[in-house]
Structures are given as structure tokens and as C-alpha cells.
Amino acid sequence: MNxxxxxxxxxTGALYSLMTLGLALVFSVMGLMNFAYGQLVMIGGxxxxxxxxxxxxxxxxxxxxxxxxFSLLMERLAFRPVRNATAxxxxxxxxxxxxxxxxxxxxxxxxxxxxxxxxSELSVQYEFAGLIVSRQIILTLVTTILVLIGLAxxxxxxxxxxxxxxxxxxxxxxxxVGIKSNRVIAAxxxxxxxxxxxxxxxxxxxxxxxxxxxxxxIVLIAFVGAVIGGLGSMVxxxxxxxxxxxxxTMLNALLPMELRVFADAFLxxxxxxxxxxxxxxxxxxxxxxx
Amino acid sequence: MDSVSPLDVLxxxxxxxxxxxxxxxxxxxxxxxxxxxxxxxxxxxxxKSTLFNAVSGFVPLTAGTVHCGAQDISGWSPTRIAxxxxxxxxxxxxxxxxxxxxxxxxxxxxxxxxxGVKARKAAGxxxxxLGVSHLSDELAANVALGxxxxxxxxxxxxxxxxxxxxxxxxxxxxxxxxxxxSGTIVAIRDALGCGVLLVEHDMSVIFAICEExxxxxxxxxxxxxxxxxxxTNPSVIEAYFGREHx
Numbered sequence: 001m002n003x004x005x006x007x008x009x010x011x012t013g014a015l016y017s018l019m020t021l022g023l024a025l026v027f028s029v030m031g032l033m034n035f036a037y038g039q040l041v042m043i044g045g046x047x048x049x050x051x052x053x054x055x056x057x058x059x060x061x062x063x064x065x066x067x068x069x070f071s072l073l074m075e076r077l078a079f080r081p082v083r084n085a086t087a088x089x090x091x092x093x094x095x096x097x098x099x100x101x102x103x104x105x106x107x108x109x110x111x112x113x114x115x116x117x118x119x120s121e122l123s124v125q126y127e128f129a130g131l132i133v134s135r136q137i138i139l140t141l142v143t144t145i146l147v148l149i150g151l152a153x154x155x156x157x158x159x160x161x162x163x164x165x166x167x168x169x170x171x172x173x174x175x176x177v178g179i180k181s182n183r184v185i186a187a188x189x190x191x192x193x194x195x196x197x198x199x200x201x202x203x204x205x206x207x208x209x210x211x212x213x214x215x216x217x218i219v220l221i222a223f224v225g226a227v228i229g230g231l232g233s234m235v236x237x238x239x240x241x242x243x244x245x246x247x248x249t250m251l252n253a254l255l256p257m258e259l260r261v262f263a264d265a266f267l268x269x270x271x272x273x274x275x276x277x278x279x280x281x282x283x284x285x286x287x288x289x290x
Numbered sequence: 291m292d293s294v295s296p297l298d299v300l301x302x303x304x305x306x307x308x309x310x311x312x313x314x315x316x317x318x319x320x321x322x323x324x325x326x327x328x329x330x331x332x333x334x335x336x337x338k339s340t341l342f343n344a345v346s347g348f349v350p351l352t353a354g355t356v357h358c359g360a361q362d363i364s365g366w367s368p369t370r371i372a373x374x375x376x377x378x379x380x381x382x383x384x385x386x387x388x389x390x391x392x393x394x395x396x397x398x399x400x401x402x403x404x405x406g407v408k409a410r411k412a413a414g415x416x417x418x419x420l421g422v423s424h425l426s427d428e429l430a431a432n433v434a435l436g437x438x439x440x441x442x443x444x445x446x447x448x449x450x451x452x453x454x455x456x457x458x459x460x461x462x463x464x465x466x467x468x469x470x471x472s473g474t475i476v477a478i479r480d481a482l483g484c485g486v487l488l489v490e491h492d493m494s495v496i497f498a499i500c501e502e503x504x505x506x507x508x509x510x511x512x513x514x515x516x517x518x519x520x521x522t523n524p525s526v527i528e529a530y531f532g533r534e535h536x
Contacts, residue, residue: 159400159409166389166397169388174386175368175372177372177377178400178401178403178449
């Protein structure tokens with residue numbers, strides 16, 4: 001097997017692991033599977049188009065601020081009013097919100113995909129021991145590692161991190177010891193929004209356009225990654241997302257040409273097999289969380 | 291009691307809690323002054339747990355009022371009541387298993403408005419008071435029941451409550467642990483000056499540390515008095531042992 005495939009698969013796995021983390025964090029804190037998460041990434045994509053001519057630091061900062069703003073708006077206007085409703089109500093709310101944001105983007109930017117000027121500086125390639133590694137893969141890997149370390153430090157070492165971890169375990173008890181649920185949940189949406197913005201930057205760096213439907217595939221990957229990793233587990237989410245990306249890339253590389261069109265079918269068959277063996281997911285089944 | 295201002299008393303007035311017509315608590319008046327330990331006892335089914343839950347907002351009142359000082363807290367949510375300074379513990383502790391003991395207690399101090407180093411110091415002090423500071427860095431899932439229970443109380447203590455409601459803190463503890471816990475509850479009261487309402491089946495704890503004991507049976511108050519008065523009260527003896535012993 002060509003080791004180059006592994007390099008590419010690790011790059012995709014890292015990106016998918018970030019996608020999954022953002023979704024899993026909000027689920028852990030408030031039991032909400034936010035299917036409008038993909039639309040946050042889509043909003044990030046349109047922000048990049050609008051800020052494309054700006055210096056890179058302004059593009060990154062601006063995209064993060066825009067996505068976090070929408071993430072907070074989502075929490076305040078859509079999810080807070082139904083926070084104490086059933087999980088099904090919250091789920092339907094998130095679907096409705098996803099549709100609303102898609103149609104809003106369609107009205108604002110048109111039905112056709114908007115072209116995105118390529119980031120040529122990211123396509124520069126380096127050769128290490130016969131392996132070709134692009135700047136984009138290095139950037140994705142480094143960013144993912146930094147986000148994971150940052151998230152771990154935030155959850156372990158800060159007041160809001162301890163409150164977040166307590167809320168993921170027993171949100172009712174956390175409120176009883178005086179922890180303000182609104183603050184903790186808003187913090188989860190800020191972190192989730194920041195991750196969605198980073199995902200948008202890394203994802204669209206290799207794309208040529210952004211469309212109103214760009215978030216659809218992302219939320220599906222994140223959802224399935226979170227489920228096979230183990231719902232409620234941050235470590236599981238990162239692992240589940242990584243495996244999704246890794247296996248998908250390997251399938252595309254290793255399947256005979258005539259079967260590659262069925263790569264999705266093979267991937268989701270594997271997902272079903274994992275869930276049949278470990279219904280609670282890879283990590284949650286062992287009881288190891290956050 | 292005469293020296294205690296009404297502002298420093300947790301009180302219920304004619305509190306009733308009915309479940310589908312069953313009178314679990316029926317017109318109960320209870321007073322818990324700050325700086326004192328009040329016991330709430332009664333045979334199984336007497337209504338003491340229901341009253342305890344009603345005072346802390348976990349069960350809605352059918353009638354009557356609950357006051358914390360001058361504040362009428364009837365109908366308040368448990369969270370709002372806790373933020374006012376009336377904090378309870380649970381029989382099953384409800385400790386956060388995936389957090390360390392120190393982090394668990396830090397949550398209590400954060401809940402009372404402290405942050406950073408101050409929150410950590412307050413948590414450390416509470417753990418010291420409860421005698422479990424050596425377990426600070428242990429994951430809560432890994433400690434013994436007695437230590438878990440102490441950590442649960444430390445978490446409540448770290449909120450610096452005006453009134454501390456302890457729900458059977460000695461359940462599941464051995465004799466030595468129970469004796470040590472009795473001393474700890476007195477130390478908490480002395481350190482914080484808070485009022486303590488203690489629901490406990492273990493009469494050795496109740497009679498050792500309570501200044502006043504409130505006895506319930508079939509949802510009603512049957513006696514209120516000092517440990518000496520309660521020990522010899524015929525109604526209490528009858529409630530616990532039946533009419534032939536009274």
C-alpha cells in the first residue's frame with residue numbers, strides 16, 4: 001500500500017475530528033444534536049468569500065467572530081426557548097433552523113454556488129522521505145492538535161471548563177450548586193462556533209466555491225463521527241470523527257476503481273457494524289468521558 | 291431561640307404537601323435558627339423527606355409558606371433557593387464522578403461567586419474542614435462512599451450557605467465514620483455560623499449534636515423539643531415503638 005494514502009487520510013481524519021468535536025460539545029452540555037451546525041460552517045464559508053481580499057489574520061478573526069455571533073444567536077433565539085422541552089422538540093428545532101439558515105443564504109447569495117478564489121499559498125507541497133505533504137495538510141494537522149490541546153486545557157484548567165464538564169455529567173446538579181446554566185451553555189456555543197469557523201477555514205481552503213447547501217455533508221459526517229465515537233464523550237468524538245475521515249479517504253484510495261463510487265456505502269456499512277458491536281460508541285462504551 | 295432574630299430563621303408555616311389526596315405533610319410549622327442544629331426525625335413514611343424536599347424547592351407546596359429570613363421562598367425553584375443561601379445535600383450525594391474531589395468542591399465555591407485562586411482556596415478550606423483534603427486530586431469515581439459523602443457536604447459548605455440541609459449524611463457509614471461525621475457537622479456550624487437542618491435515621495447522631503428536634507408522624511408534627519424532652523416524650527415513643535411501649 002502506498003504510504004502517501006495514509007498521509008492524505010490523516011489530513012482528512014484531522015479535519016473530520018474537528019467537525020465532530022464542535023457538534024459533540026453542545027450535545028454533551030445540553031443533550032442537543034444541533035443539525036444546524038453544518039450551516040455555521042456554511043456561514044463561515046460565505047464570510048471567507050466576503051473577507052477574501054483582507055489580510056489572512058483579519059480573514060481568520062473575522063470569520064471566527066461572524067460564526068460565533070451566529071452560534072450565540074442560535075442558542076439565544078432558537079434553542080434557549082426550547083431548552084426544557086423534549087429531545088425530539090430540540091431536534092426538530094435544529095432541523096428547522098438548518099432549513100431557515102440555508103434559505104437565508106440562498107436569498108442572500110443566490111442559488112448558484114459562489115466562486116471562492118483559491119488559497120494558492122496552501123497548495124505548496126513539501127517532500128519528506130518520499131512522501132508529498134501539502135501546506136494545507138500540515139496546517140490542518142497543526143490546527144487540529146492545537147485545538148485539541150486548547151480544548152483540553154480549557155476543560156481542565158479554567159473555571160468555565162470545570163463548569164462545562166460538570167454540566168455534561170449532571171446539568172441539574174450543576175445548577176443546584178449555583179452554576180449558571182445560561183452562561184455555561186453560551187460558553188459551549190462560543191467554543192462550538194469557534195471550532196465551526198476553524199473547520200470552515202480549513203475545509204473551504206481546498207474548495208473552489210461555497211453554496212447554501214455546503215454544510216449538509218459536514219453535519220452528517222460530524223453526527224456519525226460523534227455517534228460511533230460515543231455520544232457525550234469529547235475524546236470519543238475526536239476519535240470517531242478522525243476514523244470517519246481516515247477510513248473514507250482510505251476506501252477512496254484502495255477500492256477498485258469501479259467500486260469507488262460506493263465508498264459512502266462501504267463507510268456507512270462499517271459504521272453500522274461498529275454500532276452493532278458497540279452500541280454506545282467506541283469510547284462511551286468503556287465509560288471514559290471528557 | 292429568644293436571642294435569634296426572625297431574619298435569621300428558616301421557617302415553614304402550615305406547610306401542606308398532598309399527593310393525589312394523600313397528606314404527606316399536613317400543616318407543619320418548623321423553625322431552623324441560624325447557628326443551631328435542628329434535627330428532623332420520624333418513623334418511615336412520617337413525611338420528613340417530603341418536608342425536606344418541599345423546603346428546598348424539589349416538591350411543590352399544596353398550601354402554607356416557607357421563609358428564609360424575611361424572604362418568602364414558597365414556590366421558588368431549587369436553583370434559586372440554593373443561590374439565596376439555602377443549600378442541601380442528597381442521600382445519593384450526586385457528586386460529579388468524572389471530576390476530581392477538589393474540582394467538585396470548587397464548583398460549590400464558584401457557585402457562591404468566587405473564581406480562580408479564591409475559589410480553589412475556599413474549596414481547599416472546605417475539604418480541610420471535612421477532613422478529606424488528602425483526596426483533592428482523586429477522581430470522585432474512585433473514592434469510598436464515606437469520603438464521597440464528605441466531599442458532597444464539602445461542596446455544599448464551599449457555597450458558604452446561611453442554611454445547610456443535610457439529608458441522611460450518615461447513611462451507609464460505619465460507627466467510627468458516623469461519630470467523626472457528627473463532630474464535623476458541629477465544626478461546620480461553628481465555622482460558618484449557619485443553621486443546619488438534619489434528617490437522619492441514626493439517632494446517635496441526632497441526640498449527640500442537635501439542639502432542637504422536630505418529630506413527625508403521618509405527615510404531622512407530634513413533638514418539638516430538646517433531645518432530653520424528645521427522648522422521654524410519650525408521643526414520640528409511641529410513634530417509634532407502638533402504643534404498648536408508651
